[in-house]
Amino acid sequence: MKPLTITASHVPAGLALEVAGDLDHTNAQELRHAAQDGDLPPGRFLVVDLSELAFCDSSGITALIAAHHHAVAAGAGMVLVAVPAPTRRLLHMTGLDRMFDIRDDAASLLGR
Amino acid sequence: MNAGKGGPGGGVPGTDAAFSALLEDSAEDLYESAPCGYLSTLMDGTIAKINATLLGWLGLSRDQVVGRMRFGDLLTVGGKLYHETHFAPLLRMQGHLGGIALEMRTATGSRLPVLVTSTVKKTDGGEPLLIRTTVFDATDRRAYEEELLRARRAADEARRQAEAERERLHEALAVLQHSLLPAALPDIPGMETACYYHTASASRLGGDFYDLFPLGGDRFAFFLGDVCGKGPQAAALTSLTRYTLRAAALHDPDPVANLSILNTVLLDRYTGDDPRYCTAVAGVLERAGDAVHVHLASGGHPPALVLRGDGRVEHLSTRGGMLIGVLPSAQFVPARTTLHPGDTLLLYTDGLTEARTGDNRELYGDEALESFAAGLAPARPRRVVEALTGLLHGFGDGLDDDTALLALGLPSRTDRTGRTDTGSTTSA
Amino acid sequence: MSILRRNNVRVTGRAAGRTVVLAHGFGCDQNMWRLVEPVLAENFRVVLFDYVGAGRSDLSAWREERYRELDGYARDVLEVCEELDLRDAVLVGHSVSAMVGVLARAAAPERIGSLVMVCPSPYYLDEDGYRGGFSAEDIDELLESLESNYLGWSAAMAPVIMGNPDRPELGEELTNSFCATDPGIARVFARTTFLSDSREDLRSVTAPTLILECEQDVIAPREVGAYVHSAIPGSRLVTLAATGHCPQLSAPEATASAISAFVSDLGR
Numbered sequence: 001m002k003p004l005t006i007t008a009s010h011v012p013a014g015l016a017l018e019v020a021g022d023l024d025h026t027n028a029q030e031l032r033h034a035a036q037d038g039d040l041p042p043g044r045f046l047v048v049d050l051s052e053l054a055f056c057d058s059s060g061i062t063a064l065i066a067a068h069h070h071a072v073a074a075g076a077g078m079v080l081v082a083v084p085a086p087t088r089r090l091l092h093m094t095g096l097d098r099m100f101d102i103r104d105d106a107a108s109l110l111g112r
Numbered sequence: 113m114n115a116g117k118g119g120p121g122g123g124v125p126g127t128d129a130a131f132s133a134l135l136e137d138s139a140e141d142l143y144e145s146a147p148c149g150y151l152s153t154l155m156d157g158t159i160a161k162i163n164a165t166l167l168g169w170l171g172l173s174r175d176q177v178v179g180r181m182r183f184g185d186l187l188t189v190g191g192k193l194y195h196e197t198h199f200a201p202l203l204r205m206q207g208h209l210g211g212i213a214l215e216m217r218t219a220t221g222s223r224l225p226v227l228v229t230s231t232v233k234k235t236d237g238g239e240p241l242l243i244r245t246t247v248f249d250a251t252d253r254r255a256y257e258e259e260l261l262r263a264r265r266a267a268d269e270a271r272r273q274a275e276a277e278r279e280r281l282h283e284a285l286a287v288l289q290h291s292l293l294p295a296a297l298p299d300i301p302g303m304e305t306a307c308y309y310h311t312a313s314a315s316r317l318g319g320d321f322y323d324l325f326p327l328g329g330d331r332f333a334f335f336l337g338d339v340c341g342k343g344p345q346a347a348a349l350t351s352l353t354r355y356t357l358r359a360a361a362l363h364d365p366d367p368v369a370n371l372s373i374l375n376t377v378l379l380d381r382y383t384g385d386d387p388r389y390c391t392a393v394a395g396v397l398e399r400a401g402d403a404v405h406v407h408l409a410s411g412g413h414p415p416a417l418v419l420r421g422d423g424r425v426e427h428l429s430t431r432g433g434m435l436i437g438v439l440p441s442a443q444f445v446p447a448r449t450t451l452h453p454g455d456t457l458l459l460y461t462d463g464l465t466e467a468r469t470g471d472n473r474e475l476y477g478d479e480a481l482e483s484f485a486a487g488l489a490p491a492r493p494r495r496v497v498e499a500l501t502g503l504l505h506g507f508g509d510g511l512d513d514d515t516a517l518l519a520l521g522l523p524s525r526t527d528r529t530g531r532t533d534t535g536s537t538t539s540a
Numbered sequence: 541m542s543i544l545r546r547n548n549v550r551v552t553g554r555a556a557g558r559t560v561v562l563a564h565g566f567g568c569d570q571n572m573w574r575l576v577e578p579v580l581a582e583n584f585r586v587v588l589f590d591y592v593g594a595g596r597s598d599l600s601a602w603r604e605e606r607y608r609e610l611d612g613y614a615r616d617v618l619e620v621c622e623e624l625d626l627r628d629a630v631l632v633g634h635s636v637s638a639m640v641g642v643l644a645r646a647a648a649p650e651r652i653g654s655l656v657m658v659c660p661s662p663y664y665l666d667e668d669g670y671r672g673g674f675s676a677e678d679i680d681e682l683l684e685s686l687e688s689n690y691l692g693w694s695a696a697m698a699p700v701i702m703g704n705p706d707r708p709e710l711g712e713e714l715t716n717s718f719c720a721t722d723p724g725i726a727r728v729f730a731r732t733t734f735l736s737d738s739r740e741d742l743r744s745v746t747a748p749t750l751i752l753e754c755e756q757d758v759i760a761p762r763e764v765g766a767y768v769h770s771a772i773p774g775s776r777l778v779t780l781a782a783t784g785h786c787p788q789l790s791a792p793e794a795t796a797s798a799i800s801a802f803v804s805d806l807g808r
Contacts (some may be wrong), residue, residue, distance in 0.1 A: 025341075062340050065387045065438055086475075094391065094412035095434030095443070155790070156756070156783035182783075184758060189674065190681020193734075194689070196759050196785040197567035197635075204789040205571060213688040215681075225688075254688065261687055 002054045006034045013109040014044030014076060020052030023060035031060070035067035042075030047109050051082035061090060068100065081106040149226070149247030155240050157182035157200075166247055171219030183245065188215040188223060199228075203243065207232045213250065213257075225254035289317055292350050297324050300332055300397070303404065304523050306497035310463065310504055310515040317347035318514035320461045321354050325361075330399035333361035336459040336518045337392030337413060337436075349388050352381060353436075357394055367394045367409035371436055371444040375411070378437030389437035393430070393459055397520065404451045404522060411436040411444045414462055414478065419489035419496060421454020421524055425482055456493050456521030458485065463515030464500070467507045476507070493519035543623040547589040547616055548596040551624070553581030558803055559626050561587040561652075563617060565635030566733040569595025572634060575792035576799070584803060587624065591616050593725040608728050610636070610736050614643035621651040628653035630803050635659055635760070635785065638768075639738040645747050654748040654806055656799055659785050660768050661760040662738040670739070673761055679734045686726050742771035749775040750802040752795060756783040776802065 002021040009016050015038040019031060040046055046067060050056075064080070071078040079101045083091065091097045103109075143150060149166025153159050159177050167174060170186065184192045191214040203209045210229040218224055230245040289311070297305045311318050322336035335357050339349045356377045360370040371394055382388035393416055395408025408416065410430030418426045426449070433445035451457060460481075467476045488499050496519045504511055543549070550570070553560075560580055562573045570588040580586050590597040591613055606612035617640060621629060631652045633641035638660030645652040664672040664679070721729075749772050753765035762779070769777040778798045782791035 058340055062387060062389075065389070065435075069387060092431075093414065095432055096412075096438070098432065098434060098443070099439055182756075188681055189678040190683070190685045192758055193674075193678070193682040194685035196757075197565070198689070200784050201568050201572060201786045201789055204786070205568075205574070214685065257688060 004030060006030055008034055008038050010039070011047065011110050013047055013079075015040050016047045016049060016110055018049045018052065020054075022055040023053060023063065024055065024057045025059035028059040028063040031063040032066045032070075035063075035070050040071060040074050040076045044076050045109060046071040046076055046078045047081060047106060048078065049081045049106070049110070050084060050087065053084050053087060056084075056087045056090065060087075061094065061096070064100070065096070077101065079103055079106060079109060081109075148249075151183070151245050151247070153183050153243045153245070155232075155242065157184055157243075159183060160242065169218065169224055169247075169249065170216060183243075186216050188217050191215045199230075203230050203232060204240075207234075207240075213254070216247075225250045227253070285317060288347055292318075292321055292347060292354060294323050294325070298326055298332070300324075300520075302399070302522065303397075304493045304521050306493040306517075306519045308497050308501050308504075308515075308517040310501075310511065312463070312512055312514050313342075317343055317350075319346040319350060320463065320514040320516035321350050322459070322516050322518045323354060323358065324518065324520070325358065327362065327365075327396065331365075332397045333358075333395070334397065334459070334518065334520065335361070335392055335394035336461065336516055337390050337394075338461040338463075338514075338516075339390040340388060342514075345388070349378075349382075349390065352377065353390050353392070357392070361394065361396070365396060367396060367407060368444045368446050370394050371409050371411045371433075372442075375436045375440075375442050375444075379440055382437060387438060389435045391462075392436060400450075402453060402522075406449045406451060406457060407446065408448075409433065409444045409446045411442065414460065414465060416447075417458040417460075417482065417485050418449055418451070419456045419458065419485055419491055419521075421452060421490045423486075423489045425485045425489050427478075427482065451520075451522050453522045454490050454524035456489075456491060456496050456519055458496055458500075459516075459518045460500070461514070461516045463511065463513035464504065464517070466513060467504070467515075468510040468512070469507060473510065476510075490524065492523055493521040496521075543619045546592060546598040546601050547620055548598075549620055549623070550588040551585065552577065552588070553584050553586040555585055557584040558806070559587060559624075559629040560584045560799070560803060561589075561617070561621070561626070561629050561631045563631060563633040563637035563640060564590070564594065565633070565637050566729050567635075571595070572786065573788055576788045576796040579793070579796035580799060583800060584630075587620070587626070587629070589616075589620050591729075593729065594721060599722060599725070602722075602725055604728055607725070608732055610640055610643055610732060610738065613637070613640045613732075614647065617641070617644040618648055618651070621648065626651050630654050630656060630799075630806070632656040632658065632799060633660070634788065635661070636733040636736075639736065639741065642738060642741045642745055646741070646744065649747070652747070654750075654802075655745070656750045656752065656802060657768065658752045658788065658795070659754060659757055659760040659765075660751060661764045662742055662768060662771070663736075664734045664759075665737075670767075671761075671763060673758070673764065674734070679731075682734065683727060683730055686730060687723065739771070742768060745772045745775075748802075748806060750798070751775055751777045752787060752798055753777065753779050754782040754784060754787050754791075755779060757785050759785040 004021040004023055004027045007018040017034055023031060035046060068078045081103055083102055091100065144164040146163060146165055149169060150163040151159055151166060152161040159181050162177055184195050187195055199209060199212055208231050212228045214226055214228050216224040216226055227248045227250045228245060230243050232243055233241050235241050293309060297307060305324060307322060319339040319342055324332060324334045327333050339346050339353060353374060356374045357370060360373040364370060371392065378389060391412035393408055393410045393413045395406055398405045410433040412433055412435035415427040415429055418428065428447040428449055430445040430447050432443060434442040465476055465478055465481055469476050484503065488496060497517050500517055504515060564570050564572045569590045573588060577586055577588065593599065593602040593607060627650065629652055631641040631644060638657035639662060641655045645655055661672060664674045666672055666675060751765060751769050753760065753762060765777060769775050780787045780791050780794045782794065784790050787795045
């Protein structure tokens with residue numbers, strides 16, 4: 001078990017959330033709150049960086065969906081960056097790869 | 113010792129004077145005026161000697177008592193019963209008895225709670241001779257004990273109620289859980305069906321569901337799925353999902369349309385930051401001579417497997433079918449196949465493929481399931497469900513999610529025994 | 541668990557002798573018989589037991605539904621008799637067990653051939669034309685007395701007292717352990733004992749019956765003894781020169797010899 005850490009930062013594209021560790025039913029709520037609490041102006045992006053995500057269960061997927069809905073409601077977009085293979089498989093199976101904007105590299109969005 | 117604050121003499125000034133008063137206290141005076149009651153009785157309870165303190169408490173004179181009353185006569189009737197059934201036999205057996213709570217009845221009729229200790233005095237030869245008893249006024253202590261008893265009774269009652277409440281809740285949960293699954297699969301002429309439901313936690317309502325029901329004529333509809341989350345909210349979602357799919361299937365023969373209706377219903381019901389969704393496979397079986405046509409659609413659900421009569425295993429790809437209840441524009445993907453005698457269609461939820469196995473607790477996975485199925489094929493539905501149930505049991509605590517299995521098939525010609533076989537197993 | 545273990549059954553005495561079953565009453569357990577048992581054992585085969593819920597019986601076998609009726613206690617007696625396959629035994633019942641004996645005999649006359657009733661009372665309450673000696677309030681008072689003396693009862697004692705019939709010394713270290721009973725169980729037994737009405741049952745007793753009463757007994761006064769005697773056709777009444785409700789403790793020799801004489805007469 002790896003503890004979950006969510007680091008929020010403002011980047012040129014909008015709001016970036018770095019999600020690291022295990023995302024499951026015990027802590028998925030934290031991701032929802034991080035997405036809701038952050039400042040996300042219309043026309044910008046919620047960029048969720050999953051490069052350090054170790055595990056994601058269906059509650060984690062639910063939190064990603066909630067974050068997506070929140071971004072869309074705010075007139076913003078959402079991008080998933082560096083999705084690990086098991087989670088990508090899960091997104092694929094559930095057809096969510098068609099809903100999420102999934103990118104391997106988002107240096108330009110993150111201003112790196 | 114508080115000799116300086118006034119002994120039996122009371123009011124004697126100075127420590128020395130009080131001390132001498134104490135020394136002058138005779139054994140007789142101590143007996144008579146002790147702060148507790150003393151009495152001695154014959155073995156049959158007849159009172160032979162009693163001190164002034166006890167007589168004072170009881171409001172009786174020595175002449176009324178000595179040689180005329182038995183110890184039991186000093187007690188309330190309830191105390192007398194307790195004395196005869198417990199106190200006296202114990203004293204006979206043990207020779208000593210301490211700290212027994214009894215109630216005495218005074219001359220004015222009031223009750224005096226007391227604590228009684230008795231010792232049997234024996235002759236040199238060991239024969240019981242008389243009983244010596246001390247009696248302590250226990251009014252205050254009894255009041256306190258009654259408080260304790262009251263509190264204990266209240267606590268007992270509260271516990272009983274809590275247990276009854278829990279029992280009711282348990283029953284309600286069981287009823288609710290049962291309402292989410294069919295009581296029994298319907299009999300489909302010429303087909304064999306089998307199902308299994310594993311509940312990860314008896315106290316939490318599960319989120320998997322399945323159903324199989326007639327549409328009229330030679331057609332039957334089926335579905336199997338998994339809602340997000342657990343507990344009452346998941347159960348409510350399961351209920352909505354199940355009845356929506358049932359109604360939709362009766363209304364429209366197209367499984368894709370059925371899932372779209374469910375998608376609309378879920379999006380309408382659950383909005384905003386609390387998305388609630390499910391994955392499902394829904395389909396229709398239609399008899400065509402010796403074969404059965406299967407038309408199904410999937411939304412975000414693992415692919416169904418077909419174990420062919422010749423030993424091959426296929427998965428029915430429904431790639432791209434989306435979670436149901438997430439997006440208004442969600443797409444659902446259809447698939448078709450035909451079952452011939454000896455073929456079995458297997459639907460399952462991801463509790464099976466997401467189970468953790470081995471020392472590294474790795475996901476069991478789709479490939480492992482396909483290999484397992486390949487090892488079984490050809491196999492009739494009951495055999496498939498039995499084997500998978502065994503596999504699930506083998507996962508032990510690696511299986512931490514609900515799991516539903518539904519297998520539908522046509523027995524091969526050699527399997528047929530002349531009767532319709534509709535094996536069905538459920539387990540919780 | 542076997543019945544023998546459940547009811548803490550002990551069999552002593554002369555194996556070839558007639559079987560005498562000693563049934564304790566409300567309050568204590570088979571220890572009540574310890575002064576008369578050796579005397580009876582000289583001539584008879586003696587069976588001792590504890591009702592479920594009393595003494596060192598198996599407490600886990602206790603069910604309120606069963607033991608709130610005298611019939612439940614009678615079933616204990618019958619099950620012990622069946623387990624030992626007793627025939628034509630003499631059932632000696634103290635106090636409430638005298639009435640339990642009536643029920644057991646009616647159910648299995650081939651196993652229980654005759655009855656000895658020690659200080660019996662078929663009904664404890666006063667009613668029109670009958671004097672049992674007590675009012676309903678008196679029984680409530682007894683229940684209160686039971687409660688106030690069970691403050692010292694500890695559930696932790698139960699396994700020690702109940703669970704070790706083979707090691708009685710464990711129990712004896714505990715003061716008053718002979719009468720130590722789970723308070724909930726004692727309350728049920730007390731209510732069953734003092735509120736059951738067995739008067740009608742007496743009239744159908746056909747077994748040879750000996751009634752032992754004491755000269756002074758506040759629980760079963762002599763007029764109650766006379767009532768039982770007149771209700772059971774052909775019964776024999778013996779008044780012991782003893783005080784209290786437990787002649788087997790206060791007058792063990794007289795009690796044992798009265799029982800012995802009755803049992804010895806049965807054979808002839």
